Amino acid sequence: MSTPEPDEGFADFFRACLPVVTRTLTALTGDTRVVEDVAQDALVIARHRWHDISSYDKPEAWVLKVAIRLMRRRQQRHERETPLVVVPDVADQVHEVELVHSAVRKLSPRHREAVALHHLLGYSVSEIASVLVVGESTVRTHLSRGRDELRRILGGSDE
Template identity: 35%
Template sequence: MLKLTGHDRQWAEDVVQETLIKAWRNAGKLDRQPEMLRAWLFTVARRIVIDGWRSRSARPQEVEELESDSIGVPDESEKTLAAMIVYEALRNLSPEQREAVQQTYLRDRTVNEVAATLGVPPGTVKSRIHHAVRALRRALQERG
């Protein structure tokens, strides 16, 4: 899914969620054979991505007209502050959770690849990621 969305993880997650919602709404109509259900899910997801690409390209990107007297200097303070907050939130995770998050999100590895690297079952990696994401979400919400 990441390849279809141009490696935009957030968009890929949105596509998966929308696909599952459509599956839920059409549950009574779907063929329950695994290969048929899988094909239906992939088709729906692909169409959602295509629609997304079309809507993004149909509307021209808006740009502000700059005054000729002023030239903006990029202010990196927001990025720096955000990075510091995320770094602090990551430090508060257990070493196992931090490693699972780094391997999957930062190095873009699959759960099975991470499980093989760490020598633990895939379910353990999934559990670590789940609890780590919840802890990160709480920590970031507390910090605003």
């Protein structure tokens, strides 16, 4: 018997995971220039550990965890140099999704991460706790406070 190639399945995983990671990071930051670099960096790290993470139930959650950490580090290094992108005030031309993404970007980092992972990507509380390396009660707190803040930002909307 021959042993499988260490990158077996990684190319397919890369093609499926890259859009998920870039959409998530874009929703969190709005900075598409940085997002692509960070997403690719996270996937390069995943490639080096593919033998281990390929057996995980949700290897994309591991990549998201890495990508979010890389993004945090990058933002900390460039904290005051690159502010978050603000969507221009053209309400008649802006789609509802863009308004929600803009509102999500105004949340604190932890609230933003929890809300994006839960409401934009459909992760459960326990999956988010694993990705963010926090307790489930912390995730529930971040989700509750994040939703409250979103309602305030969006003018009382419950969506």
